[in-house]
Structure formats: structure tokens, C-alpha cells
Amino acid sequence: MTAPSLFPAVACVQFPIALAAVERNIAQAEQLIDRYGPAPGALVLLPEMWATGFDYPRTAQLGQRTPEALEAMERMAARHQVYVAGSLTELDTNGGRPYNTLFVAGPRGVVGKLSKQHLFAFWQEDRFYQGGEAAPLLRTAHGPLAGLICYDLRFPDVARSQVFAGGQLLAVSAEWPLSRLDHWQALLRARAIENQVYVAAANGCGCTGGMEMAGHSMIIGPDGAVLKAAATEATVIGCALAPGTVDEQRRRFFPAGDRPWVRPDRDKIRALEPLLAELALIRRHGSRIAFTNGCFDILHAGHVSYLEHARRTADCLVVGLNTDSSVRMLKGPGRPMNHEADRARVLAALGCVDFVVLFAEETPIDLITAILPEVLVKGADYAEDQIVGAAEVKDAGGRVVRIPFEHNRSTTGLIEKIRTSS
Structure with missing residues (x-):
């Protein structure tokens, strides 16, 4: 019935x-x-x-x-x-x-x-x-x-x-x-x-x-x-x-x-200068910007949960993404597994991510000082004094939020599992 x-x-x-x-x-x-x-x-x-x-x-x-x-x-x-x-x-x-x-x-x-x-x-x-x-x-x-x-x-x-x-x-x-x-x-x-x-x-x-x-x-x-x-x-x-x-x-x-999909997610991927202009408009009426960064080589459940928590800290989330050359500086010549354009496109498809911007340097300090987010987000495995850009964001009146990973996952571990099982 x-x-x-x-x-x-x-x-x-x-x-x-x-x-x-x-x-x-x-x-x-x-x-x-x-x-x-x-x-x-x-x-x-x-x-x-x-x-x-x-x-x-x-x-x-x-x-x-x-x-x-x-x-x-x-x-x-x-x-x-x-x-x-x-x-x-x-x-x-x-x-x-x-x-x-x-x-x-x-x-x-x-x-x-x-x-x-x-x-x-x-x-x-x-x-x-x-x-x-x-x-x-x-x-x-x-x-x-x-x-x-x-x-x-x-x-x-x-x-x-x-x-x-x-x-x-x-x-x-x-x-x-x-x-x-x-x-x-x-x-x-x-x-x-x-x-x-x-x-x-x-x-x-x-x-x-x-x-x-x-x-x-x-x-x-x-x-x-x-x-x-x-x-x-x-x-x-x-x-x-x-x-x-x-x-x-x-x-x-x-x-x-009536719910057509009217916003191509690839439009979330921005160069820094046009992104700064858009963020200025977003901030005009008091909206807050959160920023986090990473390689996001093989996106997994831990990444997604982390990014959802990051988005909840503010009204807009900008993700700084390491370019391929930047990943190699950090991870070695065998990485990344996925090209920077592919990694950016997958990140942009997440509903909790508003913008993706790539950076070629080893750290995102130039991005952070250019954007000066109201909230700087990083994993809880980092002490606050170890987080790149923390001092600059706090000096500008922002805050730092450290988020623990909820899932026991790592890109390195996934890659090793793939290699040993093949």
C-alpha cells in the first residue's frame, strides 16, 4: 500500500x-x-x-x-x-x-x-x-x-x-x-x-x-x-x-x-590573473575565500572528504594544483601518474571545488600571497608553523584550519598497490 x-x-x-x-x-x-x-x-x-x-x-x-x-x-x-x-x-x-x-x-x-x-x-x-x-x-x-x-x-x-x-x-x-x-x-x-x-x-x-x-x-x-x-x-x-x-x-x-547541467566544470580552471579579478568581485560583499593545495595525482576518498571539509570553512574554495614539473620536484621522476590537465579537470568536477589554479613552483607561496585567502586549509599532519603561507595569511587577518584525513588512503600507497598487483 x-x-x-x-x-x-x-x-x-x-x-x-x-x-x-x-x-x-x-x-x-x-x-x-x-x-x-x-x-x-x-x-x-x-x-x-x-x-x-x-x-x-x-x-x-x-x-x-x-x-x-x-x-x-x-x-x-x-x-x-x-x-x-x-x-x-x-x-x-x-x-x-x-x-x-x-x-x-x-x-x-x-x-x-x-x-x-x-x-x-x-x-x-x-x-x-x-x-x-x-x-x-x-x-x-x-x-x-x-x-x-x-x-x-x-x-x-x-x-x-x-x-x-x-x-x-x-x-x-x-x-x-x-x-x-x-x-x-x-x-x-x-x-x-x-x-x-x-x-x-x-x-x-x-x-x-x-x-x-x-x-x-x-x-x-x-x-x-x-x-x-x-x-x-x-x-x-x-x-x-x-x-x-x-x-x-x-x-x-x-x-x-527541470535541471539541465548548465555550467561546464572545466570553466573552473583559471589562470591566476583572471582568477584574482573574479575573487575581488566575490569578496566585494564580504564573502570569504578558502585556499588549499596539493598534487592530487590519483584522486581518492581521502582527498574528496578533505576538500569537502575545506569548502565548509568559507564561501568559496580555491585549490592550488602542482604542475607536472612541480610534482616531479616533490615526488621524483616517476610522478605524476596523471597529466596536470587531467588532474585539474577531475578536481574541477567536484562540487565542493570552486576554482582550480596551477602553480609550477615547489610551494604555493606565490599563489597564497597573491590571493591572501581568509582561510588557509592544510592537513592536520602539518603543524601550523610548518604550513607554507600561514604567517602571511594570519598577518593579513585570516586564519589557518588544519583538517585531519578521515580515510586511510594515500596516492603513494595506491600506486604501490597497483604496481605490486600487476
């Missing part, structure tokens, strides 16, 4: 979030939901950081209370036989900065979660949280659920990838300020129209931590029509969802499913 593809109904809960007042916020959410009485099977959506608000000095302390908030979500879900979703602080079990995570609780407990992808640096969120590495569809008994958390709304590629994977309902949990109310309304309708998807968006209202929130939670149809909208008071809005409407809209045309 095929599982349902859409929740039968959706409701958005809107209220002023009291900073760090967990019991008060839980009580307020429960009272609003109990008074509204959602239909069984509905998705009930809460705002971003609904139990605590953003109290940065006490982020870790309040994160310890997330289990208490999750218990409340499970209790509400069980009482009304619905699903309850909302954003909370999720502590990192590895000791890193916490995540801003959208949890979905059903009548029998938590069924899924996804973490905020894009952190709002203007409010210093990136200083206290870390971004999620993926935004998967959340699998429920009512089909897959797509989700965004506040600032993610400004990045259409996140919603599009979730819709392409099968999402028919996009849940947005937010603390969006009144000063940008028009952006909130326009972006929500845009995500619905461009993806032909239902959008349910729950926002905070009133004053939280000195900031006036916009309220105006909304439910929007896949044609962009506003089905329900709140004003600025504490309330719950909701409506039934028609399961065939999304499919009907998409039978005519489906932009989110």
Missing part, C-alpha cells in the same frame, strides 16, 4: 517567545494548540527556537533543556494525534558548537530532524552555532516533509533540492524581524510558486530579546495563493490541504524538476 503523500492539514503556531523562559514558552505553545484543536494527522508548526529564543551567552546551558522541549512536543503530538515541528538548540555530541535543528515529533516520538544550513552572520548566529551538512527530506507517515529554518528561506537551492527529491509540503520555522516583513512575505510566496509546493511558515511575534518579530505566519498553496495568514498577535492559523493539488500543478510544468 502506498503511503499518503501529504499531511491532511497544517497549522502554524505564532506567539512572542520569552527569552530563556522554557516553562513559559512551553505553556504558551500548549495553550494555543489545545485551544485551536488541530485535526488528527495534521502538521503543527512552531517558530524557530520556540522554547528559548536566541540567548547567545546561555546557548549551551539552554541546549541542555532541549530534551524537556522535545518531551513537550511529543506530549502535544500524542494528545492531539498530530505531528509537531519546531526549531531547537541541538548540542553537538563531539563537543563542537551546537546546531539549530528542526525536530518533528509524532504521536510515538521524534520521527526526524534537520539542521539549519545557513547561519545569519548579521545576528552573529555563526559565532554560536554550526551549520548542518545536509537538508534531507523528513520521512513521515504522511509522506516526505521539506523544511527550512528562517535564513534558509533566502536560499532557493535548498528548497528546490528537497522538492526535487519528492517534497510536497515545505515547513518554515522562523524568528523573522518586523523590519523585513515584506521580504518574509515575498520569499515565502516565491518558494511556493517556483517549486509548486505548499508552504507553511510559523514565525514569532511581539518582542523577543529587544527585537520586534514580524508575526504574519502564512500558509500558501502551490500556485502562490495565500490560504491563511496571521497578523501580529499570538494565534494559530490552519487549513486542510488538498492532496491532488500539487500533482495537478506540476503536470503542466515543473521548474524544480
